[in-house]
Amino acid sequence: MIKLYQFPISHYCEKVRWALDHKEIKHEVVNLLPGLHIKQTTKLAKHSSVPVIVDGDQVIQNSDKIITYLDKNHPQNNLTPTDGETKKQALEWEHYVDTQLGVHVRCVCYHILLDHPKIVIPFFTHNGSWYGKMLLRFGFKKLQSKMRYFMKINEETAQESYKKMEQAIDKIYQHLQSNSYLAGEEFSRADLAAAALLAPLCQPAGYGLNWPKTTPKRLQDIADEFKDKLAWVHDIYKKHR
Numbered sequence: 001m002i003k004l005y006q007f008p009i010s011h012y013c014e015k016v017r018w019a020l021d022h023k024e025i026k027h028e029v030v031n032l033l034p035g036l037h038i039k040q041t042t043k044l045a046k047h048s049s050v051p052v053i054v055d056g057d058q059v060i061q062n063s064d065k066i067i068t069y070l071d072k073n074h075p076q077n078n079l080t081p082t083d084g085e086t087k088k089q090a091l092e093w094e095h096y097v098d099t100q101l102g103v104h105v106r107c108v109c110y111h112i113l114l115d116h117p118k119i120v121i122p123f124f125t126h127n128g129s130w131y132g133k134m135l136l137r138f139g140f141k142k143l144q145s146k147m148r149y150f151m152k153i154n155e156e157t158a159q160e161s162y163k164k165m166e167q168a169i170d171k172i173y174q175h176l177q178s179n180s181y182l183a184g185e186e187f188s189r190a191d192l193a194a195a196a197l198l199a200p201l202c203q204p205a206g207y208g209l210n211w212p213k214t215t216p217k218r219l220q221d222i223a224d225e226f227k228d229k230l231a232w233v234h235d236i237y238k239k240h241r
């Protein structure tokens, strides 16, 4: 059975969770604790990041490569369009949101959430190891400063990321004014990627986390600001997740 190594909070991991569910592929999820994950992921693959899947003797890292692998080897409910031009558009959109949106949503959200351990610790430890909560109760400050340092999360980068995130949200919104989907006439990996990477801002049902009852005001204000332009994320989640 396929094993998915992941963080429950990670929106890149959500891409893969969604792809596996959409394709109705039985799989086992292994939730890793940020920080400690490196030992396990670098043993499996080239880089430290999640998601990583293991399918027999195949190990695949990076959400886009994983979706390509799944479509090739488990072809039911394909997410990659078969028509050449539509496929090209889907892959271009996915690459665009992976590189120009996901990283910025993450920076904006973490910059705010890392100052709210009561919210973020349950995200990090959701369905994880028994010792995760205990470790983070005492080691959260250390993890927080490591994440800020290694992922370059600070006020300046968050403001820069906010602008880039806004550009990407606008670009997608403009496209969806005259199209139902990002590539062609059907749901594809492009829509899945864009919606999953925006999910932390929209908190749709189906993501697999218990979203907090109250969101920090600064993050809630950002979510409210983009609410209308992101209504499509909820629609896509309702229809396809």
Ligand SMILES: N[C@@H](CCC(=O)N[C@@H](CS)C(=O)NCC(=O)O)C(=O)O
Pocket: 007, 010, 011, 012, 013, 038, 048, 049, 050, 051, 061, 062, 063, 064, 098, 106
């Ligand atoms: N391009 C990668 C991005 C994955 C990524 O950034 N993963 C983050 C979690 S959201 C991560 O694992 N960070 C910790 C690390 O790189 O060690 C993908 O699509 O899978």
